[in-house]
Amino acid sequence: MNDDGFSAVKLFNQGYSYTYDDVIFLPGFIDFPTDAVNLSTKLSRNISLSIPCVASPMDTVTETSMAIGMAALGGIGIVHYNNTISQQASIIRAAKSHLIPFSSDLIFASPSDSIHSADEFGNSPCIFVTESGTKESKVLGVVCKSTWKGLSDKEVRISDYMNVSPVTLPSSYNFEDVAGYIASKKLDFVPLVNDKDGEVVNLVTATDLERMNSLPKLGLPSLGTDGKFLVGAAIGTRDSDKERLEHLVKAGINALVIDSSQGNSEYQINMIKYVKHTYPHLDVIGGNIVTKYQAENLIKQDVDGLRVGMGSGSICTTQEVCAVGRGQATAVYKVSSIAEQHGVPVIADGGISNSGHIVKALSLGASTVMMGSFLAGSNEAPGTYENKNGLRVKKYRGMGSLEAMTKGSDARYLGDTAKLKIAQGVVGSVADKGSVLKFVPYTMQAVKQGFQDLGASSLQSAHHLLRSGALRLEVRTGAAQVEGGVHGLVGYEKKYF
Numbered sequence: 001m002n003d004d005g006f007s008a009v010k011l012f013n014q015g016y017s018y019t020y021d022d023v024i025f026l027p028g029f030i031d032f033p034t035d036a037v038n039l040s041t042k043l044s045r046n047i048s049l050s051i052p053c054v055a056s057p058m059d060t061v062t063e064t065s066m067a068i069g070m071a072a073l074g075g076i077g078i079v080h081y082n083n084t085i086s087q088q089a090s091i092i093r094a095a096k097s098h099l100i101p102f103s104s105d106l107i108f109a110s111p112s113d114s115i116h117s118a119d120e121f122g123n124s125p126c127i128f129v130t131e132s133g134t135k136e137s138k139v140l141g142v143v144c145k146s147t148w149k150g151l152s153d154k155e156v157r158i159s160d161y162m163n164v165s166p167v168t169l170p171s172s173y174n175f176e177d178v179a180g181y182i183a184s185k186k187l188d189f190v191p192l193v194n195d196k197d198g199e200v201v202n203l204v205t206a207t208d209l210e211r212m213n214s215l216p217k218l219g220l221p222s223l224g225t226d227g228k229f230l231v232g233a234a235i236g237t238r239d240s241d242k243e244r245l246e247h248l249v250k251a252g253i254n255a256l257v258i259d260s261s262q263g264n265s266e267y268q269i270n271m272i273k274y275v276k277h278t279y280p281h282l283d284v285i286g287g288n289i290v291t292k293y294q295a296e297n298l299i300k301q302d303v304d305g306l307r308v309g310m311g312s313g314s315i316c317t318t319q320e321v322c323a324v325g326r327g328q329a330t331a332v333y334k335v336s337s338i339a340e341q342h343g344v345p346v347i348a349d350g351g352i353s354n355s356g357h358i359v360k361a362l363s364l365g366a367s368t369v370m371m372g373s374f375l376a377g378s379n380e381a382p383g384t385y386e387n388k389n390g391l392r393v394k395k396y397r398g399m400g401s402l403e404a405m406t407k408g409s410d411a412r413y414l415g416d417t418a419k420l421k422i423a424q425g426v427v428g429s430v431a432d433k434g435s436v437l438k439f440v441p442y443t444m445q446a447v448k449q450g451f452q453d454l455g456a457s458s459l460q461s462a463h464h465l466l467r468s469g470a471l472r473l474e475v476r477t478g479a480a481q482v483e484g485g486v487h488g489l490v491g492y493e494k495k496y497f
Contacts, residue, residue: 005472017327028455037448044305050074056372057234071229072101092251111159216441237267264294290331309350336365359450377430392432
C-alpha cells in the first residue's frame with residue numbers, strides 16, 4: 001500500500017478550493033521513452049484530436065489564423081461570436097478553405113486602379129486584381145511587386161501591365177504539395193484558389209517555405225470527414241443565436257460551444273435542447289461549470305462535452321466581483337469525476353500559463369485544455385503588435401471586460417438586458433510569443449516529459465492512475481511554491497526552448 005502523499009479522492013474532499021499551483025504530483029515509475037507518450041484525446045464524444053489543445057473563443061485569441069494554426073497542429077480553435085453573424089460565418093469558411101498551416105494577408109485592387117507606392121503591397125510580393133477590387137469577385141490577374149518597381153510610369157492603370165495568366169494551385173493542396181511545386185518550378189510565390197469558384201484564399205511564398213522548414217515538424221492535423229480542418233464556434237443562449245447557429249452550420253462548423261460564464265441555467269438548457277433537436281449531428285459542448293451538480297444538469301441534456309472553469313482566467317474577475325467560482329484544480333477534478341462516468345470529455349478552461357498546468361489539468365481528469373492568454377500575443381492571434389515599455393505586445397482582454405461587452409459579449413454574462421453593466425474581466429496586453437506553430441509543439445514535448453515522470457504513457461493511462469488512487473498528490477505551501485520555481489538569483493532569463 002502506497003501511503004506516500006494523498007489520492008485525489010482524499011485530497012479534494014477536505015473543503016479546500018485548490019488551484020493548479022497549490023498541488024503537486026509525486027513521481028511514478030518510468031518504463032517508456034518520452035516519445036512513446038501519446039497525447040491524442042477527445043474534444044467531445046465524437047471529435048478526436050492529436051493534441052489536447054483548444055483555442056478559446058475570445059476576440060483577441062481565435063479568428064481565422066488561430067483556427068488554421070491550431071487545426072494544423074492537431075488541436076482546434078473555437079471562433080468567438082463577439083461580431084456579426086456574417087463575420088463569424090466568414091471566419092469559419094475562411095479557416096475551412098485552408099489546408100496550409102498559416103494564412104497570408106491578401107491585397108486586392110481593381111483593373112482601373114493605379115499603384116502609387118510600394119507600401120500598398122504591404123508584406124506581400126503581389127496584389128491580386130479582381131473585377132471589383134475585393135476578395136469576393138473574380139480574379140482577373142496579378143501584379144508582382146518586382147514588375148511594378150520596373151515601371152517608368154507608376155500612374156498607369158493596373159490593367160495595362162498585370163499578369164492575366166498567373167500560376168495557381170487548388171486550395172485543397174496540402175503544404176508538402178505546394179512546397180514541392182514551388183521548388184520544382186523555382187517560383188517566388190503561388191496563389192491558392194478555391195476549387196469551386198476560383199476565389200483566391202491564400203498565398204504561399206518561397207520565404208514561407210524557409211520559415212516552415214525552421215519550425216518543428218507538425219503532427220497529425222485535425223481533419224473532418226470532408227478532409228477539411230476541424231473548426232469550432234461559440235454562440236450565446238439568446239433566441240437570436242439560433243439564427244447565428246444556422247449560418248455557422250452552413251459554414252461548416254464541426255463543434256459548437258454554448259458560451260456562458262455560468263452554464264447551469266434554463267437559458268443554456270433550452271439552447272442545448274434546441275441544438276440537439278435541430279442539428280443532431282453537431283457535437284454540443286456546454287458550460288462553463290465547476291461543480292458536480294452543474295455537470296449532472298447538463299449531462300442530462302445529452303451534451304457531448306463540458307467546459308470547466310469560472311473565474312480562473314488571467315483576465316477574469318468573476319470570483320472577485322461575484323464571489324462565485326472555484327479553484328481550477330478542484331473544479332476540473334470534481335467535474336471530470338462525474339463526467340467520466342457518462343463518457344463526456346472535459347475541457348479545462350482557464351488558469352493555463354505553463355506546460356506544468358497542462359499536465360495537471362489533464363492528469364486531474366480533463367481531456368483537453370482551453371487556452372486564452374497562453375495563445376494571445378502569438379502571430380496567429382487577432383490584432384496588431386505594439387511597443388509598450390520596450391516590449392512587443394498584443395492586446396488581450398477578457399470577454400467580461402467593459403470594452404468587450406460594448407461589442408456584445410455581455411450576453412455571455414446574462415447582462416445584455418441589464419441597465420447597469422458590471423465588468424467581470426479586464427483589458428491588458430501580453431508579450432509577443434511568436435508563432436503557435438513553434439511554441440505549441442515545444443509545449444507538448446514538455447507535457448510528454450511530465451507524463452513520463454508520472455509513469456503515464458497516455459491521457460487514458462493518466463486518468464486510470466487518477467481513478468485507481470495510484471496517482472499521488474500533495475498540497476504545496478507558499479514556501480514550497482517559491483522553492484519549486486526559479487529563486488535565489490540576482491537576475492535570470494527564462495527560456496523553455
